[in-house]
Amino acid sequence: MNNETRVVDVDRGEAVFAPLTRSVQQLIDATIRTEVDEDTVVEARALIERATELLAAQQISGSFGxxxxxDGGTVAWGNVAIGLRNPVAPPLVLHDDADGSVYTDIDLGAAYEGPPGHVHGGVCALILDHMLGATAHQPGNPAFTGTLTVRYVRPTRLGRIHTEARVERHEGIKTFAVGHIADADGVVTVEAHGVFIRPGAR
Incomplete structure (x- = not known):
């Protein structure tokens, strides 16, 4: 657990760390798809280990949190779905629609592969969990996943995907939300229904 809370300068963070994260994402992709010789791999590994030493020279303990x-807001830059400083995160950039739903369009490459040429089902579930949860949140009253039911309609090809989610209804502390993932052709590949708990709700 992170016990070193500090105030983050968003502009500086985006300028300094977003490019670093993109570089590591490119490294992950290159690591998966490279076909260079053994000597080149050894040379690259030495450079990576040196970069790790440089970055680890000063760091917080535990998670980013x-x-x-x-500016009075908050950031969750270590988050596995949206974290600006997490190279594993796609990351999701959510947009609000006029009808209250949220959506995002993202590109998923080799790092997110499950079946050959397709997105891993667990990655699809992660994305939908975050999307549905985002619709259930209310200012000052976060929602936590109670249940998430995922139906895999067909395989999701790697590449561009569109995801959207919306709230169906509220019942006391529970919010019921639905969402889906569609491929580059607009064909729905994964559907989800979730129940989210808002402890502060009445």
Missing amino acids: VQPTT
Whole structure:
């Protein structure tokens, strides 16, 4: 657990760390798909280990958590779905629609592969869990996943995908949300239904 909360300068963070994260994402992709010779791999590994030493020279303990920002907001840059500083995150950039739903369009490459040429089912579930959860959140009253039911309609090809989610209804502390993933052709590949708990709700 992160016990070193500090105030984050968002502009500086985006300028300094977003490019670093993109570089590591490119490294992950290159690591998966490279066909260079053994000597080149050894040379690259030495460079990576040196970069790790440089970055580890000063760091927080534990996870990044949720940090306050200088403009009065918060950031969760270590989050596996949306974290600006997490190279594993796609990351999801959510947009609000006029009808209250949320959506995002993202590109998933080799790092997210399950079946050959397709997105891993667990990655699809992760994305939908976050999307549905985002619709259930209310200012000052976060929602936590109670149940998530995922139906895999057909395989999701790697590449561009569209995801959207919306709230169906509220019942006391429970929010019921639905969503789906569609491929580049607009064909729905995964559907999800979730129940999210808002402890502060009445």
